[in-house]
């Protein structure tokens with residue numbers, strides 16, 4: 001039973017591939033390597049080097065591998081940049097998702113798990129975001145993920161009365177961090193963990209953006225979750241869809257508690273052994289005090305649990321960062 005992972009050579013996709021393998025499902029990755037790397041994948045996992053906008057290639061890949069489902073991870077994920085690149089963002093995330101659904105329909109593949117995002121909620125001012133919290137995306141990125149969810153919903157409705165209705169769920173991630181293998185690292189130039197690690201490698205103090213939020217230590221609180229937990233939830237979702245078990249249309253993969261930026265900086269100081277005082281910069285426009293999600297629905301249906309402490313998140317992320325730095329300098 002094989003599952004196609006679009007974006008399987010990326011940070012989260014490569015972790016999902018490993019979780020599928022561990023669950024006895026057979027992953028195949030399809031990736032254009034725009035931000036991913038072939039060496040992120042375990043050596044025994046086939047990689048189709050191609051683009052999700054190439055519907056024919058997707059269809060052929062699904063057919064030749066007798067795929068039973070798709071985990072659609074590929075996308076353009078830079079929320080801030082998406083404001084300057086709306087056309088690119090919509091092409092990748094909306095047209096890309098349409099192409100995946102079209103190829104699945106043509107190839108007779110009826111199960112999809114979609115990488116969605118907390119960005120569909122915008123900046124919710126609620127103590128804990130649930131799946132029914134209003135969706136008010138504030139960037140083209142968030143809008144494109146919400147439209148991706150709608151496309152899947154509408155295709156499911158359109159196929160409901162056929163013999164093969166589309167079975168689906170969307171998993172909304174918040175801040176994904178850490179690594180389960182030194183081979184795979186978050187390459188984002190904007191996410192907090194890579195920013196901290198890069199600053200420390202360059203002997204520069206990492207920056208806390210805003211220290212006057214209404215939180216216990218004044219820094220913003222977000223929902224950081226270990227990528228291995230995120231990946232595991234995909235394998236459970238794929239298995240449940242394969243077994244014909246009903247799932248909700250969307251799940252938050254959240255911790256329910258959250259961590260502050262300062263807590264993460266403290267863990268980074270302890271784990272790396274580098275003594276530093278974070279610099280404090282101005283708040284970033286539109287950043288709320290706290291965004292924390294309830295993972296209760298995912299706990300009920302997807303065996304969702306937070307297995308890793310903040311120290312483990314930082315330790316594994318730092319180890320992967322250092323291993324990849326070494327690899328980059330060996331290549332030069």
Ligand SMILES: NC(=O)c1ccc[n+]([C@@H]2O[C@H](COP(=O)([O-])OP(=O)(O)OC[C@H]3O[C@@H](n4cnc5c(N)ncnc54)[C@H](O)[C@@H]3O)[C@@H](O)[C@H]2O)c1
Nearest residue numbers: 007009010011012032033034035036051052074075077176
């Ligand atoms: N990292 C996070 O904190 C986070 C949070 C919420 C949602 N997400 C979503 O999770 C998904 C994966 O994120 P990530 O952090 O692993 O990012 P990533 O950039 O490491 O992975 C994306 C992968 O998709 C591939 N890709 C991009 N466009 C493609 C295309 N047109 N055709 C084929 N392959 C393509 C890239 O080469 C890369 O391997 C994205 O859809 C992102 O929006 C990520």
